[in-house]
Amino acid sequence: MASTVAILSAGSNPKEDFATSWEGQAVVLKQPLYTLAYRERGRLGNASDKRDGLFVVTPFSGTYYQFDGRQSKDDIRSADAQSLPGTIRTTYASDALDIREYSKVEPIVITVYEPGVELVLSAVRIDRDRLRLFFTDPRAAESIIATSLMVQWPTPFSRGFSERPAIETIVRRYIQPRERS
Numbered sequence: 001m002a003s004t005v006a007i008l009s010a011g012s013n014p015k016e017d018f019a020t021s022w023e024g025q026a027v028v029l030k031q032p033l034y035t036l037a038y039r040e041r042g043r044l045g046n047a048s049d050k051r052d053g054l055f056v057v058t059p060f061s062g063t064y065y066q067f068d069g070r071q072s073k074d075d076i077r078s079a080d081a082q083s084l085p086g087t088i089r090t091t092y093a094s095d096a097l098d099i100r101e102y103s104k105v106e107p108i109v110i111t112v113y114e115p116g117v118e119l120v121l122s123a124v125r126i127d128r129d130r131l132r133l134f135f136t137d138p139r140a141a142e143s144i145i146a147t148s149l150m151v152q153w154p155t156p157f158s159r160g161f162s163e164r165p166a167i168e169t170i171v172r173r174y175i176q177p178r179e180r181s
Helices: 002-009 013-022 083-093 164-174
Strands: 026-029 033-041 045-055 055-057 063-067 076-078 105-113 116-126 130-136 147-152 175-177
Touching: 013 116, 013 164, 033 083, 033 147, 045 130, 045 147, 055 164, 063 083, 076 083, 083 105, 105 147, 116 147, 147 164, 164 175
Parallel strands: 055 147
Antiparallel strands: 026 116, 026 175, 033 045, 033 105, 055 063, 063 076, 116 130, 130 147
16 A cells, blocks of 8 residues: 555656657647757867857737856847857957957857758756757757757746647647658
């Protein structure tokens, strides 16, 4: 009897169930998604090339583009993806106190994944009030993140993830699971 109670109370986690139901699925884009390729340098000047999806959708405030802040900087938001690289260059330029003169974050190029492109939803990350879907390109030689789609919720998600139907409705406006053959 005690083991049955433990199993029932350990039940499934609604957020994990959501992630499991989507991860690994081939999807077709219904709307364009934008990705910024950039070079980030640490305090010692060591550089690493990275990619971040920029597209954010909200249930009530529409959509925008966002580069998540790093190195103690705030997130950078814009209604136009093409304006982000200039703002990022300015925000992350070296300052008078820096020993070396280099940009801490150097935007390289914005890639647009157009509607009709097939991607694989490789990971789902659910934080306090945001959900991010990460996509890889099945045609790429390496399995690196190609882009992402973030859903920014106006309040923290409930413990039971009762927001799931609304989240899935929003997500399905941007991606469609590919028909399995």
